[in-house]
Amino acid sequence: MNDFVLNIPENMLPHRLGQKSVWEKSARAVLALLGDVVGTEGLAEKAILHYGCGAKVSKLFLENDIAIKQYTGIDSNGELIAFLQSAVSDARFEYHHANIHNALYNRQGLELSHLHSLPVEGRTFDLICLFSVFSHLAPHDYKPLLRLLRPHATDNARLVYTLFLNERTRGGYAMMDKWAPVIEEYGDIPADAVVPDFVDFFPDQPLRAAVYSRAYALELVRGSGWQVEEVRDPMRYLQHVFICRPA
Numbered sequence: 001m002n003d004f005v006l007n008i009p010e011n012m013l014p015h016r017l018g019q020k021s022v023w024e025k026s027a028r029a030v031l032a033l034l035g036d037v038v039g040t041e042g043l044a045e046k047a048i049l050h051y052g053c054g055a056k057v058s059k060l061f062l063e064n065d066i067a068i069k070q071y072t073g074i075d076s077n078g079e080l081i082a083f084l085q086s087a088v089s090d091a092r093f094e095y096h097h098a099n100i101h102n103a104l105y106n107r108q109g110l111e112l113s114h115l116h117s118l119p120v121e122g123r124t125f126d127l128i129c130l131f132s133v134f135s136h137l138a139p140h141d142y143k144p145l146l147r148l149l150r151p152h153a154t155d156n157a158r159l160v161y162t163l164f165l166n167e168r169t170r171g172g173y174a175m176m177d178k179w180a181p182v183i184e185e186y187g188d189i190p191a192d193a194v195v196p197d198f199v200d201f202f203p204d205q206p207l208r209a210a211v212y213s214r215a216y217a218l219e220l221v222r223g224s225g226w227q228v229e230e231v232r233d234p235m236r237y238l239q240h241v242f243i244c245r246p247a
C-alpha cells in the first residue's frame with residue numbers, strides 16, 4: 001500500500017462500481033484471474049494490453065503496489081483516457097484512446113471492421129485482456145476485434161476475455177441466473193432447448209447485455225488467429241471467461 005490515490009471522477013465509473021466494496025472486489029477478481037492464467041512467473045514479468053480498460057484495474061494496481069512489468073490500457077472513452085494520462089505518472093503505465101464505435105458506449109466512433117490497427121502498432125504483449133467488453137459487443141464486431149488484437153500477441157501470449165454465455169450455472173453467476181427474476185416469461189431453459197446464437201438482452205438498451213450461445217461464441221473465434229484453450233464458468237464479479245492462445 002502506498003499513498004497514491006487514483007480519484008476516478010464519478011461520471012467515469014459504471015454506476016454499480018461507484019461503491020468501493022464493489023469496484024475493489026471486482027478488480028481483485030480480475031487480478032486473481034490474471035495471476036492464475038500467467039502462473040508462477042507472475043505479472044511482474046508480463047507486459048499487459050488491457051483493451052476497454054476502464055479505470056478500476058489501474059486503481060487497484062497503482063494503489064496497492066501490485067508488481068507488473070508494463071500495463072497498456074486502450075479505451076474508446078476519450079475523456080477517461082485523458083484523465084488516466086494526466087493522473088498516472090508511473091512509467092510502467094500508459095493509456096491510448098481508440099475512437100471505436102459501440103452502440104452502448106460510443107455511438108460516434110469508427111466501425112471496428114473498418115480498422116486495420118490499434119494505437120499500439122508494432123508492439124506485442126504477453127497478456128491481452130478484456131473484461132466486460134465482449135459483454136457489450138455486437139456479433140459483427142466479435143471476430144474483427146479478435147483479429148485486431150492478434151498482431152499484438154507474443155508467441156506465448158494468452159488472451160483472456162469475459163462475456164455472457166446464454167446458460168445457467170450451478171454456481172448461479174451467469175447472465176441467465178442473474179436476470180432470472182426479471183425474465184420470468186423466459187422460463188427455465190430446458191436441457192434440450194435450442195439456444196439462440198445471440199440475444200441483445202435488453203432490446204431498448206442496445207448492447208447493455210450481449211448474450212451469446214457457447215457454440216456461437218466458440219465459432220466466432222475460428223479463423224480469427226486465436227484458439228480457445230479453456231472456457232471457465234462465471235464467478236462472482238466475473239462472467240464466463242475465455243482463455244485463448246495464438247492459433
Ligand SMILES: C[S@@+](CC[C@H](N)C(=O)[O-])C[C@H]1O[C@@H](n2cnc3c(N)ncnc32)[C@H](O)[C@@H]1O
Nearest residue numbers: 052053054056075076077100101102105131132
Ligand atoms: C463495462 S466497461 C468495463 C471496463 C473495465 N474493463 C472493467 O472491467 O472495469 C467497458 C469499457 O470498454 C470500453 N469500450 C466499449 N466498447 C469499446 C470498443 N469497441 N473499443 C474500445 N473500448 C470499448 C468502454 O468505454 C468501457 O470503459
